[in-house]
Every structure is written in structure tokens, then in C-alpha cells.
Amino acid sequence: MKRKILFVLFVLMTSLVFSKSFFRNRYFEMKVTVPVSVSNNTFGIFEMLQKEVVIDLSEIAKEMPKNGFDLFVNASPNYEVTLNINEKFIFGPRIGINMYGTANVSKSVFEFMGNGNSLNESLDFTAQVNADLFAYFGLLLGVKIGKLRVGVLPQAFIPIYSATTEDVFLNIENSEDGKFHITGNGTLAMYSNLGMLNDSPNDASEIINVLTSGLGIDVEGYFGWDYSKSVALDFNYKVPIKAGCYKNKMAYNVNLDFNTSISDFINGDIGSEFVTNGEQKNESVDFKIYRPMKFNLALRYNPFENFLTFNVLGGVGIYHPFMDDMQIYPEYFFAAKVSLIGLLSAQISTEYFDKCFSHRFLASINLRLVQLDAGVSVSSTNFLKAFQGTGLGAFVSVAVGF
Numbered sequence: 001m002k003r004k005i006l007f008v009l010f011v012l013m014t015s016l017v018f019s020k021s022f023f024r025n026r027y028f029e030m031k032v033t034v035p036v037s038v039s040n041n042t043f044g045i046f047e048m049l050q051k052e053v054v055i056d057l058s059e060i061a062k063e064m065p066k067n068g069f070d071l072f073v074n075a076s077p078n079y080e081v082t083l084n085i086n087e088k089f090i091f092g093p094r095i096g097i098n099m100y101g102t103a104n105v106s107k108s109v110f111e112f113m114g115n116g117n118s119l120n121e122s123l124d125f126t127a128q129v130n131a132d133l134f135a136y137f138g139l140l141l142g143v144k145i146g147k148l149r150v151g152v153l154p155q156a157f158i159p160i161y162s163a164t165t166e167d168v169f170l171n172i173e174n175s176e177d178g179k180f181h182i183t184g185n186g187t188l189a190m191y192s193n194l195g196m197l198n199d200s201p202n203d204a205s206e207i208i209n210v211l212t213s214g215l216g217i218d219v220e221g222y223f224g225w226d227y228s229k230s231v232a233l234d235f236n237y238k239v240p241i242k243a244g245c246y247k248n249k250m251a252y253n254v255n256l257d258f259n260t261s262i263s264d265f266i267n268g269d270i271g272s273e274f275v276t277n278g279e280q281k282n283e284s285v286d287f288k289i290y291r292p293m294k295f296n297l298a299l300r301y302n303p304f305e306n307f308l309t310f311n312v313l314g315g316v317g318i319y320h321p322f323m324d325d326m327q328i329y330p331e332y333f334f335a336a337k338v339s340l341i342g343l344l345s346a347q348i349s350t351e352y353f354d355k356c357f358s359h360r361f362l363a364s365i366n367l368r369l370v371q372l373d374a375g376v377s378v379s380s381t382n383f384l385k386a387f388q389g390t391g392l393g394a395f396v397s398v399a400v401g402f
Contacts, residue, residue, distance in 0.1 A: 026082075026399075027402060028084070029401030030081050030400055031081075033080075034395070035074075035076055036074070037391060037393030038393075039072045039356060039379040039381065040072070040380065041382040041390060044390045061107075068104055068107040069104065069105045071101075071103040072379075073099070073101035073131075075099045076099070078097070080092060080095075081094075087144060090142035090143075091139075093139050093140075094136075094140060096135075097134065100131065102128075102129070102355070106124075106126040108123055109125045112125070119174065119175075121174065122172070123171065123172045126169050128165055130163070132291075133159075134158060134291060136155050138155030139153070147225055148225060149222070149224030149226065150222070150224070151221055151222045154241075155219070156217055157218065158212060164188075165186060165189070166187040170184035171184065182257070182259070182260065185253070187251055187252065188251070189250070190251075191285070192246060193214045193248060194207065195248055214244050215242075217241040218238060218290070218291055220236070222237070230301060230305075231300070232300040233298070233300075234298040234300070235297055235298075236313075238291075238294040238295075243290055246285060246287040246289065247287075249282070290323065292317055292320075295315050298312065313334075316328065317354065327355070331353050331354075332352050333351040334351070335350075336349075343366055347361070347363075347364075348362075349362070356379055356381055363375065371399040372399075373396070373397040376392070377395070378392060379391035379392065
């Protein structure tokens with residue numbers, strides 16, 4: 001009798017383990033995801049790890065892209081809870097943080113360091129910095145009717161801090177006596193509802209009230225069609241509904257105008273006739289801001305059921321839509337994934353999102369009650385430079401459920 005019971009239990013467990021949906025589908029799930037990446041378009045980490053590192057300024061200037069040196073930072077940790085009722089109805093809250101940061105220094109800076117400048121030549125240098133920090137929370141609602149899938153994720157986002165530079169430039173002109181005449185100007189503008197420096201509120205309830213006063217709203221969603229067991233199409237979107245708002249601005253402006261020489265710098269003398277003016281200005285503003293807008297079309301193809309899956313996506317992204325510094329750029333994603341009955345899987349992918357290329361390897365182990373995804377990537381604002389390690393990224397996701 002015991003042998004019969006054990007045999008029945010063994011058959012049931014084996015059927016569950018090797019069923020198509022045992023590992024993939026949870027009725028309830030809590031998941032934490034932490035993706036982060038830092039990259040540039042010029043300097044590779046693999047070059048820095050060599051036994052002998054040679055810094056050739058003229059070669060750096062020669063290989064520098066026309067648009068200059070780019071630095072990119074992105075982090076989007078998030079937490080989500082999902083209730084999945086027989087794959088017909090999906091419901092759950094999402095909360096997270098979005099951080100974007102970019103910086104650019106003109107190519108002329110590196111050409112000056114690598115090649116110098118000619119007599120009586122005037123050189124112009126520029127720089128630009130942009131950064132945004134948002135917190136958000138939303139609620140996912142999704143339904144499936146036959147082959148049609150529809151989902152919507154309205155989100156409220158809170159602008160926490162934004163920073164940008166305005167009119168940053170430096171001009172250098174040399175003369176026959178070896179002197180350099182240097183002039184420059186630049187403004188760093190920071191926006192927040194928390195106040196600046198010592199003006200921030202200290203009470204927790206006051207901080208919440210101040211932050212939510214600038215609340216913005218956008219909506220993500222999808223329309224999906226399961227054409228067959230092997231092919232599925234999705235149209236995804238993210239559109240702004242209401243702009244977030246900053247009430248406080250701090251701007252710090254610096255002006256430079258002085259004469260110097262190489263020998264002055266070597267001797268520790270910044271130069272004669274040094275004139276610099278710095279001015280800090282705090283003011284109340286009504287500055288509108290939006291998170292990126294996105295539209296894309298995705299195709300999923302699994303020719304061998306779930307053993308091998310291909311995902312292809314193409315679309316467009318819009319940075320700071322409806323704002324003066326709005327930028328429109330293409331986006332893509334291509335991935336190939338191999339899965340062993342949903343228990344173990346590995347994926348390689350290449351993508352271009354938020355103006356950054358990323359080539360990633362991702363591995364996953366799914367024990368039904370617990371799932372761990374972990375990945376590493378090389379990234380850059382330049383497609384080919386990413387393979388040289390000009391940027392690195394990491395991805396970790398932990399899900400628990402039943």
C-alpha cells in the first residue's frame with residue numbers, strides 16, 4: 001500500500017515538474033529588481049586592466065567621437081506584487097525609482113590636450129550635464145480574452161531632483177608671448193521641491209506633502225495578440241498625462257577672465273589679472289517635467305515551444321517630451337533565450353534604450369517558490385565601444401511566490 005501511495009505521489013510530482021506551466025506561472029508573486037549601469041563612449045575598462053597602461057593624449061584626441069566624451073548613468077530599482085488568476089486577469093502594485101544622468105565634454109578639449117593649439121588660434125570648449133531623479137508608484141491591470149491581451153499601468157511619479165547646465169563654455173586664445181587669454185561662463189541649475197541646502201524640511205509628513213505637491217502622472221500599457229502557440233505580438237506605450245512640477249530652483253553662475261601661461265601653471269601661479277565672479281540665485285519657479293515617452297512593437301517567437309525563444313522589439317523614445325530640450329531617438333531589443341523546462345534558463349541580448357547600448361548575458365534559476373535572475377552587461381553610448389568595456393552594468397532580480 002505504501003509503495004502504491006509513493007508511486008502516485010512520484011507520478012504527480014513528476015507531472016508537475018515537467019508540465020509546461022509549473023515553473024512559469026505563479027498565482028501570487030513579489031519581486032525586487034535592481035538594474036544599474038555606468039558607461040562612456042571612449043575609455044574601456046579592458047584597456048585599463050593591461051599590465052602596462054600607456055596614455056597617449058594625441059591618440060585619444062584622434063579616436064574621440066565628433067560629439068565628444070559622453071558619460072551615462074542609469075539605475076531603476078523597483079518592487080512589484082502581482083496576482084495572476086489563471087492567466088486571465090493580472091493585478092498588482094509597482095513602486096520604484098528612476099535615475100538618469102548624462103554628461104558631455106566637447107571633443108575640442110581633448111584635441112587641445114593632445115595636439116595643443118596654433119599661434120593666435122582661438123579654441124572653444126563646451127560641456128553639458130543633465131540628471132533626473134524620480135520616485136513612482138502604479139497599479140497594473142491586465143486581462144486576456146481569447147488571443148487578445150490588454151494591460152494598463154497608470155503611474156504617479158514624484159520629481160525629487162533634477163540638474164542641468166546652462167551656457168557652459170570656455171575659450172582659450174594664445175599669443176606670441178606665450179600667454180593664454182582664458183574666458184569662460186557656466187551655470188549649474190538644480191530643481192527640487194525639497195528646498196536647497198539648509199532650506200529642506202525635516203519633518204517626515206512635511207517632506208511627503210512637499211514632494212507630492214509636484215506629482216505627475218503617466219500611463220504605460222500594452223495590446224498583445226497571441227497569434228499561435230509560437231508567435232505573439234505586442235504594442236507597448238508609455239505616455240504622459242500630467243506633468244510633474246518643481247517649485248524651487250537654485251542656479252550657480254561662474255564667469256572667468258584671466259591671462260596665464262604654461263610656466264605660470266608649472267610654478268603654481270594661476271596667472272595674472274585673474275577675474276572670477278560667482279553668483280548663487282535661489283528662486284521660486286513653476287518648472288514642468290515629464291518622464292520619457294515610449295512607443296514600440298515587440299515580437300516573441302518560440303519555435304520549439306519554450307526551449308528556445310526569440311524576442312525582437314523596435315520603437316521610439318522621447319526624452320523630456322514637450323520640453324525645450326526634448327530629444328527623439330530610436331530604441332531596439334533583440335534576445336535569444338534557452339530554457340530547460342522553465343527551471344534553468346540563459347539569455348543573451350543586445351538593446352538600445354534611453355540613449356545607451358547594452359549587450360547582456362542573463363541567467364535564471366526558478367524553483368517555483370523562489371526565482372533568481374542575475375545578469376551582467378557591457379554598455380556604452382557607442383555600439384561598438386560597448387564591446388571594449390567602456391561601460392558595465394549589473395542586473396539582479398529576486399521573486400518569491402506560489
